[in-house]
Amino acid sequence: MKIIVICLLLLSASFAGVARLDTLPSNFQLYPRDQSDSGSVVIKGVVLETGHDSLIVLVKRNGALLLSVKVPLTYTGDSVSFRYVYRIRAELAEYSFEMKVDDVSILSVNNVVSGDAFVVSGQSNAVAFPGGWAQEYVRSYVNSRWVGDTGAAGAWEQELGALIAARTGIPVAIINGAESATGITEQLCNPTNHRDAGTMYGRLLNRVINAGLQNKVRAMFYYQGENNTNRLSGSVGYAGYFNTLRSAWHEDYPALEKIYVCQINMWNPLYEVSEAPSLIRDIQRKFQHDYSDIATIATVGTPGYDGGHYTLIGYNMLGRSMFPLIERDLYYKAGIDTANVSSPDIVHASYTTAARDRISLRFDQPVYWTESDGKGHYMKDYFALDGVYKVVDSGWNSEDGRTIELKLKTSSTAAAITYLHNTNAYHNESGIFIEPVLRNSRKIAALTFYQFPISLDTATVNSIAFTLMADTVEQYDTVSVSLSGAVPGVVFTSLDPFVAAVSIDGLVTGKNIGVARIVASKQNYKDTLVLHVISGTAICKGLSFVSDKKQVLIDSLFSPEVVAVFEKGGRRFSAIVDSLCIWHYNSGYFAKSNGKIKGLIAGMEIPLVASLSGFTDTLYVDMYMYPSIVKRINLQTQYEPIKKIDGWI
Numbered sequence: 001m002k003i004i005v006i007c008l009l010l011l012s013a014s015f016a017g018v019a020r021l022d023t024l025p026s027n028f029q030l031y032p033r034d035q036s037d038s039g040s041v042v043i044k045g046v047v048l049e050t051g052h053d054s055l056i057v058l059v060k061r062n063g064a065l066l067l068s069v070k071v072p073l074t075y076t077g078d079s080v081s082f083r084y085v086y087r088i089r090a091e092l093a094e095y096s097f098e099m100k101v102d103d104v105s106i107l108s109v110n111n112v113v114s115g116d117a118f119v120v121s122g123q124s125n126a127v128a129f130p131g132g133w134a135q136e137y138v139r140s141y142v143n144s145r146w147v148g149d150t151g152a153a154g155a156w157e158q159e160l161g162a163l164i165a166a167r168t169g170i171p172v173a174i175i176n177g178a179e180s181a182t183g184i185t186e187q188l189c190n191p192t193n194h195r196d197a198g199t200m201y202g203r204l205l206n207r208v209i210n211a212g213l214q215n216k217v218r219a220m221f222y223y224q225g226e227n228n229t230n231r232l233s234g235s236v237g238y239a240g241y242f243n244t245l246r247s248a249w250h251e252d253y254p255a256l257e258k259i260y261v262c263q264i265n266m267w268n269p270l271y272e273v274s275e276a277p278s279l280i281r282d283i284q285r286k287f288q289h290d291y292s293d294i295a296t297i298a299t300v301g302t303p304g305y306d307g308g309h310y311t312l313i314g315y316n317m318l319g320r321s322m323f324p325l326i327e328r329d330l331y332y333k334a335g336i337d338t339a340n341v342s343s344p345d346i347v348h349a350s351y352t353t354a355a356r357d358r359i360s361l362r363f364d365q366p367v368y369w370t371e372s373d374g375k376g377h378y379m380k381d382y383f384a385l386d387g388v389y390k391v392v393d394s395g396w397n398s399e400d401g402r403t404i405e406l407k408l409k410t411s412s413t414a415a416a417i418t419y420l421h422n423t424n425a426y427h428n429e430s431g432i433f434i435e436p437v438l439r440n441s442r443k444i445a446a447l448t449f450y451q452f453p454i455s456l457d458t459a460t461v462n463s464i465a466f467t468l469m470a471d472t473v474e475q476y477d478t479v480s481v482s483l484s485g486a487v488p489g490v491v492f493t494s495l496d497p498f499v500a501a502v503s504i505d506g507l508v509t510g511k512n513i514g515v516a517r518i519v520a521s522k523q524n525y526k527d528t529l530v531l532h533v534i535s536g537t538a539i540c541k542g543l544s545f546v547s548d549k550k551q552v553l554i555d556s557l558f559s560p561e562v563v564a565v566f567e568k569g570g571r572r573f574s575a576i577v578d579s580l581c582i583w584h585y586n587s588g589y590f591a592k593s594n595g596k597i598k599g600l601i602a603g604m605e606i607p608l609v610a611s612l613s614g615f616t617d618t619l620y621v622d623m624y625m626y627p628s629i630v631k632r633i634n635l636q637t638q639y640e641p642i643k644k645i646d647g648w649i
Contacts, residue, residue, distance in 0.1 A: 019049070030139045042085050047101055052080075097109050115139075115170045118157075119174075119219075123227055138153060164326065177200060178223070234276050301445040302318050340442050342364075346364075346447075347364050349361050371436070385414035420437070465483060477509070481502075495517040499516035500516035554623050
C-alpha cells in the first residue's frame with residue numbers, strides 16, 4: 001500500500017480518486033525471467049469514478065511504441081476492476097508502461113527490464129564500496145524501492161553484473177545484504193522467524209521478498225570470515241555455522257542453483273593473534289568438496305589490497321575474475337571456453353623420494369610457478385612444512401602442468417604442508433602481501449591450503465603399465481584408460497594435445513584425427529599408450545561462431561571458436577571444430593596454423609569464413625597493432641628544462 005500512495009502522490013491532483021492501483025511496476029524494476037526468457041508485468045486495480053469510457057495501455061520498448069490497447073469499461077455498480085498482464089523479453093532493452101482512464105494518466109513508469117536475480121551477503125568486502133561504477137542493466141532494491149544505474153549492488157558486484165549483462169544479453173538484479181564487521185554468527189537467521197528484521201539475515205530476506213524475487217534467486221555470493229580471525233576461538237564452529245546458513249538459504253530461496261564463497265585474503269596481523277585466518281581459509285576451501293552446489297573463489301593476489309580491503313580497481317578485478325566461472329555454471333552454451341575458470345585447488349601432496357627431500361603437489365588443473373615478484377620475494381618461501389617456513393630450496397612445474405615439484409633444503413619428516421600461512425606471509429617481509437601466487441592459465445589464483453596431509457608414495461610403485469597398448473576413439477568421444485593395478489598419485493599427460501586431451505583421472509577425449517601418445521608417470525616409472533583418433537560417424541547439423549566479432553593483436557595466434565552441432569544415434573552434441581573447418585579468407589590478412597589463425601596486418605571487420613559439411617558462418621575480425629609503451633613522462637611548460645617525475649623511468 002505504501003507503493004501505491006507514493007505513485008498517487010506523483011500524479012496530478014486533478015485525477016486523485018479516479019483509480020486505485022493494487023499491483024503495478026516501478027521505475028527500474030527487474031521482473032525475473034522464466035523458462036521462456038520473459039517476465040510478466042502485472043497491472044491490477046480498480047477504476048473508482050463512474051462516467052469513464054475506456055482504459056488505455058501504452059507499452060514502449062527503448063522509447064519506441066510497441067503496443068497501444070484501448071479497452072471499454074463495463075461498470076459493476078460504481079467501479080470497474082481490471083487486470084492487465086504484459087510479457088517482456090529478458091534482453092538489453094528497457095520498457096515503459098503508461099495507463100490512462102480516458103485522458104487521465106494513472107500510471108507512468110520507465111526503465112523496466114526482465115532478467116536474473118542474485119543475492120550477496122557477508123561483511124565489508126561484500127559491501128564493497130556501493131556506488132562505485134554505474135551500469136545500465138544492473139539493478140538493485142534498496143530503501144523499499146528499485147534503483148538502477150547507481151552502483152548500489154557494490155563495486156565487484158556491479159562489475160560482475162555488467163559482464164553478465166554484456167556477455168549474455170540478460171539484465172541482472174543484485175541485492176546486497178552484507179554488513180561490515182560482522183561475524184558468521186551475526187549472519188545467521190532467527191530459527192523461529194527467518195524474516196526477523198532484527199537480524200541481518202531477515203533484513204536481506206525481506207528486501208528480496210518485497211522486490212518480488214524470493215522464488216527466482218539464482219545464486220548467492222558470500223564474502224565473509226575476516227571478523228572471525230581475531231582469535232582462534234573465532235574459527236571454532238565456523239563450518240557448522242556455515243552449514244546452518246546454507247540450509248536456511250536453500251529454504252528461503254528455493255530456486256538457488258549455486259553458492260559462491262570467496263576465500264578470504266591474507267589478513268592484517270595487527271588483528272590476527274592465532275592460526276584462525278589460515279584455518280578459516282582452509283575451511284572455506286573445503287566447502288566446495290563438502291557441498292556440490294558451492295564453488296570457492298580465491299582472492300589472494302588481487303591488486304589494490306591494503307591488508308583488509310581493496311581499492312575500487314581491486315574490487316573490479318575481483319568481479320572480472322569471477323565471471324568465467326559464473327558463465328560456465330549459469331549461462332553455458334555450446335562453444336563457451338570452460339577450461340580453467342575456477343580457482344585451482346590442491347588434490348594430493350606426497351613425498352616422491354625415499355630420502356623425503358622432494359614433494360609433489362598435484363592440483364585439479366594446470367598451475368604455473370612464479371619464481372618471484374621481482375622485488376626479492378620468492379614463491380618457495382611461502383610453503384611451510386608442519387608450520388616451518390623457508391625449508392624449500394626450489395620449485396618448478398612438472399611436465400603435465402598440474403603438478404608443482406618442490407625440492408627441500410634437507411630431508412623432512414613433516415606430515416603436512418601449508419601454502420601462504422597468514423602469520424608468515426602477510427607482510428611479505430617488507431610490505432602487504434599480493435605476489436607471488438600460484439595461478440592458472442587465466443591468471444586466476446589458486447586457493448591457499450593449511451596443514452594439507454603429505455603422503456609417502458615411494459613404497460607403493462614398482463611399475464606402471466597400461467592395460468591396452470593401443471586403442472581408438474572417435475573425434476569428440478571420451479574413453480577411460482586404465483592401468484594394471486592401483487597406482488596412487490599417477491600423472492596422465494597427452495604428448496599430442498592437438499589430437500587428444502587427458503584429464504587427471506585418465507579420461508581421454510579425441511579432438512582431431514591423428515595419433516596421440518598418452519603417458520602415465522610417477523617418480524621414475526612411466527608407460528605410453530598410443531591412441532588413434534579416427535573420423536567420427538556423427539552427422540553435422542549446423543555451424544556457427546561463438547561470437548560474430550573478435551578483436552585480436554596482429555602477429556598473434558587466436559582461436560576463431562566455431563561450433564558445430566552433431567547428431568549420432570539420436571543424440572545431439574556440440575563441439576569446437578576449428579581444426580576441422582575449411583577456412584576462406586584473404587591471405588593478405590590471415591594465415592592458418594593447426595586450427596588457429598594469425599592476423600597479419602591491421603584492419604577492421606575483416607571477414608573470416610568457416611565451412612563444414614555444407615554449412616558456413618562468418619566471423620568479422622578487428623586487428624590491431626601492439627600499443628606503444630610509455631617509458632617516461634615529462635611535464636614542462638614551453639622552453640622549460642625537462643624534469644623527471646619520481647616513480648617513472
